[in-house]
Amino acid sequence: MHTVLLKGQGLTIERPARSAGTAIGIIACGLALALAIALLVRGLGWPTSWPAFAAYVGAGVMVVVASAFAFWTWACITMRYTVGPGGVTIRWGPIRHQIPITRIEAITAGRMEQNPRVQGIGWMGYHVGRGRAGNFTDVLFFSTHRSAKDIVYVSTADTAYAISPRDPARFAAEIQRFYQAAVGSGDVADGEPTVERDIVAGHPIWSDRTAQAIAFLAVLVNVVLWGYIFANYPHLSNQITIEFPPIGSITTLHARADIFKIPFAATAILATNMLASLLFQPRERAATYLLLTGSVFFQAAFLVAAVVAIVNA
Numbered sequence: 001m002h003t004v005l006l007k008g009q010g011l012t013i014e015r016p017a018r019s020a021g022t023a024i025g026i027i028a029c030g031l032a033l034a035l036a037i038a039l040l041v042r043g044l045g046w047p048t049s050w051p052a053f054a055a056y057v058g059a060g061v062m063v064v065v066a067s068a069f070a071f072w073t074w075a076c077i078t079m080r081y082t083v084g085p086g087g088v089t090i091r092w093g094p095i096r097h098q099i100p101i102t103r104i105e106a107i108t109a110g111r112m113e114q115n116p117r118v119q120g121i122g123w124m125g126y127h128v129g130r131g132r133a134g135n136f137t138d139v140l141f142f143s144t145h146r147s148a149k150d151i152v153y154v155s156t157a158d159t160a161y162a163i164s165p166r167d168p169a170r171f172a173a174e175i176q177r178f179y180q181a182a183v184g185s186g187d188v189a190d191g192e193p194t195v196e197r198d199i200v201a202g203h204p205i206w207s208d209r210t211a212q213a214i215a216f217l218a219v220l221v222n223v224v225l226w227g228y229i230f231a232n233y234p235h236l237s238n239q240i241t242i243e244f245p246p247i248g249s250i251t252t253l254h255a256r257a258d259i260f261k262i263p264f265a266a267t268a269i270l271a272t273n274m275l276a277s278l279l280f281q282p283r284e285r286a287a288t289y290l291l292l293t294g295s296v297f298f299q300a301a302f303l304v305a306a307v308v309a310i311v312n313a
Helices: 019-044 050-078 168-185 209-235 256-280 285-311
Strands: 003-006 011-014 080-084 087-092 095-100 106-109 117-123 126-133 136-143 152-155 160-163 194-197 239-243 251-255
Touching (some): 011 168, 019 117, 050 126, 087 160, 209 256, 209 285, 256 285
Parallel strands (some): 136 160
Antiparallel strands (some): 003 011, 011 080, 087 095, 117 126, 126 136, 152 160
């Protein structure tokens, strides 16, 4: 039975077919994680050098890729469509799209000649993002379709929502039934389509391109700093002098492994500033920009310190 009716609440909940999309997501996540582990093990077997650094960076990138696929797969598993007197609710992971019943202008079955195209997350059995299909020029896809015939387009004045209930005809009939019941009783929810996000997905960092760009620059400079240390470490003597410009003219004799105090200190400051910026952004965006810009400055200062320390070592 495809549809679950919650009798006490007057809701119909439809879960799309998710086996193909979930399986591919799990496989992709597993492969990325396996590659990350392989690169990490490989890097640990090498002496401190540029190849070891490249292996560590590759492992970090693969962990990020694995995390992305894990999130997308979880969102696929949680995808569902709810129909009630108020309208249609589409859940995808931490996001819910609410479409009031009065804003639904048409329910259209998908056809092969519409050739749906999606820009966003997409693999066989899983499609999320904006796109177009036939005469629909602005479509939000939340579907697990494997064929254009699996899609149902729920249209409003501005946007069409592409979904993939297991039984498209039955799902369309459920929308019609709730619409007629709501109109007949006069209890019709009005308003525009809305988007609800949980506390993490609703954080302003996801929509603040300026903050993202500054944060990315700070992280990039930090990675360059680590790469510079790793690349030059094999050429250092066992005992070196470290001149550290950011904190004054201090020159002392150290074991060469102490050179890593520079990138470790830079990374600690970066992490602290990043966390503080995330806490400040919902209330004071200017403070966020100040913290992130300070992160870039400190990373650049520590990079200069590393260059001076290695040149004078």
